[in-house]
Amino acid sequence: MDRFDEExxxxxxxxxxxxxxxxxxxxxxxxxxxxxxxxxxxETPTERGENATRQETDRIAEHLxxxxxVDVHPETxxxxxxxxxxxxxxxxxxxxxxxxxxxxxxxxxxVEAVSQADPDASVLAQGETTIK
Numbered sequence: 095m096d097r098f099d100e101e102x103x104x105x106x107x108x109x110x111x112x113x114x115x116x117x118x119x120x121x122x123x124x125x126x127x128x129x130x131x132x133x134x135x136x137e138t139p140t141e142r143g144e145n146a147t148r149q150e151t152d153r154i155a156e157h158l159x160x161x162x163x164v165d166v167h168p169e170t171x172x173x174x175x176x177x178x179x180x181x182x183x184x185x186x187x188x189x190x191x192x193x194x195x196x197x198x199x200x201x202x203x204x205v206e207a208v209s210q211a212d213p214d215a216s217v218l219a220q221g222e223t224t225i226k
Contacts, residue, residue: 117164117165117166117170118164118166118170118171118173118174121162122158122162122164122166122174123174123177123178125157125158125161125162126154126158126171126174126175126178127178129154129157130180150168151168151169151171151172151175152168152171154168154171155167155168155170155171158171204217
Protein backbone atom coordinates (compact mmCIF):
# COMPACT_ATOMS: atom_id res chain seq x y z
CA MET A 95 0.00 0.00 0.00
CA ASP A 96 2.97 2.30 0.58
CA ARG A 97 3.89 2.08 -3.11
CA PHE A 98 0.30 2.92 -4.06
CA ASP A 99 0.35 5.92 -1.75
CA GLU A 100 3.67 7.10 -3.25
CA GLU A 101 3.18 6.19 -6.93
CA UNK A 102 -0.54 5.77 -7.43
CA UNK A 103 -1.97 2.82 -9.43
CA UNK A 104 1.36 2.19 -11.24
CA UNK A 105 2.88 1.27 -7.85
CA UNK A 106 0.70 -1.86 -7.73
CA UNK A 107 2.42 -3.58 -10.68
CA UNK A 108 4.97 -6.30 -9.93
CA UNK A 109 8.58 -5.31 -10.25
CA UNK A 110 11.63 -7.33 -11.22
CA UNK A 111 12.91 -9.29 -8.28
CA UNK A 112 16.38 -10.30 -7.34
CA UNK A 113 17.28 -13.89 -6.66
CA UNK A 114 18.50 -17.02 -8.33
CA UNK A 115 17.75 -17.20 -12.04
CA UNK A 116 15.35 -19.96 -13.10
CA UNK A 117 16.96 -23.32 -13.85
CA UNK A 118 14.68 -23.94 -16.81
CA UNK A 119 15.48 -21.20 -19.27
CA UNK A 120 14.72 -20.97 -22.98
CA UNK A 121 17.50 -23.42 -23.92
CA UNK A 122 16.24 -26.03 -21.44
CA UNK A 123 12.64 -25.53 -22.62
CA UNK A 124 13.79 -26.14 -26.21
CA UNK A 125 15.51 -29.36 -25.10
CA UNK A 126 12.31 -30.51 -23.37
CA UNK A 127 10.29 -29.82 -26.53
CA UNK A 128 12.90 -31.60 -28.66
CA UNK A 129 12.78 -34.61 -26.34
CA UNK A 130 8.99 -34.79 -26.44
CA UNK A 131 8.73 -34.29 -30.19
CA UNK A 132 11.78 -36.30 -31.36
CA UNK A 133 9.62 -39.33 -31.82
CA UNK A 134 7.95 -38.88 -35.23
CA UNK A 135 7.15 -42.60 -35.51
CA UNK A 136 4.96 -42.54 -32.42
CA GLU A 137 7.00 -45.20 -30.60
CA THR A 138 6.55 -45.33 -26.86
CA PRO A 139 9.63 -45.49 -24.62
CA THR A 140 8.81 -49.21 -24.13
CA GLU A 141 9.02 -49.82 -27.87
CA ARG A 142 12.43 -48.12 -27.86
CA GLY A 143 13.59 -50.60 -25.19
CA GLU A 144 13.11 -48.36 -22.15
CA ASN A 145 11.33 -49.44 -19.00
CA ALA A 146 8.47 -46.91 -19.28
CA THR A 147 5.24 -46.48 -21.19
CA ARG A 148 5.60 -42.72 -21.73
CA GLN A 149 7.85 -39.79 -20.94
CA GLU A 150 7.60 -38.92 -17.27
CA THR A 151 8.76 -35.82 -15.44
CA ASP A 152 11.44 -37.68 -13.52
CA ARG A 153 12.74 -39.25 -16.74
CA ILE A 154 12.84 -35.81 -18.37
CA ALA A 155 14.68 -34.43 -15.31
CA GLU A 156 17.25 -37.26 -15.60
CA HIS A 157 17.67 -36.51 -19.30
CA LEU A 158 18.29 -32.80 -18.59
CA UNK A 159 20.90 -33.69 -15.96
CA UNK A 160 22.64 -36.14 -18.29
CA UNK A 161 22.55 -34.03 -21.48
CA UNK A 162 22.74 -30.43 -20.22
CA UNK A 163 24.05 -30.76 -16.68
CA VAL A 164 20.90 -29.06 -15.36
CA ASP A 165 19.78 -30.52 -12.04
CA VAL A 166 16.03 -29.95 -11.71
CA HIS A 167 13.29 -31.53 -9.65
CA PRO A 168 10.48 -33.35 -11.50
CA GLU A 169 8.03 -30.74 -10.13
CA THR A 170 10.08 -28.04 -11.89
CA UNK A 171 9.79 -30.04 -15.11
CA UNK A 172 6.03 -30.34 -14.54
CA UNK A 173 5.77 -26.54 -14.15
CA UNK A 174 7.74 -26.08 -17.39
CA UNK A 175 5.44 -28.52 -19.21
CA UNK A 176 2.46 -26.49 -18.05
CA UNK A 177 4.11 -23.25 -19.28
CA UNK A 178 4.78 -24.93 -22.63
CA UNK A 179 1.10 -25.98 -22.85
CA UNK A 180 1.85 -29.70 -22.71
CA UNK A 181 -0.74 -31.87 -21.08
CA UNK A 182 0.63 -34.49 -18.74
CA UNK A 183 -1.31 -37.30 -17.17
CA UNK A 184 -0.58 -40.46 -15.35
CA UNK A 185 -1.15 -43.59 -17.39
CA UNK A 186 -4.50 -45.23 -16.94
CA UNK A 187 -4.52 -48.92 -16.28
CA UNK A 188 -6.74 -50.87 -18.64
CA UNK A 189 -7.77 -54.37 -17.75
CA UNK A 190 -7.67 -56.95 -20.51
CA UNK A 191 -11.00 -58.17 -21.86
CA UNK A 192 -12.51 -60.98 -19.82
CA UNK A 193 -14.10 -64.14 -21.20
CA UNK A 194 -17.21 -64.18 -19.00
CA UNK A 195 -17.74 -67.95 -19.31
CA UNK A 196 -14.14 -68.76 -18.35
CA UNK A 197 -14.37 -66.30 -15.46
CA UNK A 198 -17.61 -67.91 -14.21
CA UNK A 199 -16.02 -71.40 -14.36
CA UNK A 200 -12.96 -70.17 -12.49
CA UNK A 201 -15.11 -68.68 -9.72
CA UNK A 202 -17.12 -71.91 -9.47
CA UNK A 203 -13.90 -73.89 -9.10
CA UNK A 204 -12.74 -71.57 -6.30
CA VAL A 205 -16.08 -71.82 -4.50
CA GLU A 206 -15.96 -75.63 -4.83
CA ALA A 207 -12.38 -75.79 -3.48
CA VAL A 208 -13.25 -73.56 -0.53
CA SER A 209 -16.39 -75.55 0.31
CA GLN A 210 -14.46 -78.87 0.32
CA ALA A 211 -11.47 -77.57 2.25
CA ASP A 212 -10.90 -78.25 5.91
CA PRO A 213 -11.80 -75.21 8.08
CA ASP A 214 -8.13 -74.78 9.06
CA ALA A 215 -6.82 -75.15 5.50
CA SER A 216 -5.56 -72.34 3.29
CA VAL A 217 -6.93 -72.21 -0.23
CA LEU A 218 -4.68 -70.65 -2.85
CA ALA A 219 -5.77 -69.60 -6.32
CA GLN A 220 -3.52 -68.66 -9.21
CA GLY A 221 -3.66 -64.89 -9.84
CA GLU A 222 -4.38 -63.09 -13.06
CA THR A 223 -1.75 -60.42 -12.56
CA THR A 224 1.05 -60.17 -15.10
CA ILE A 225 4.30 -58.76 -13.76
CA LYS A 226 6.44 -57.06 -16.37
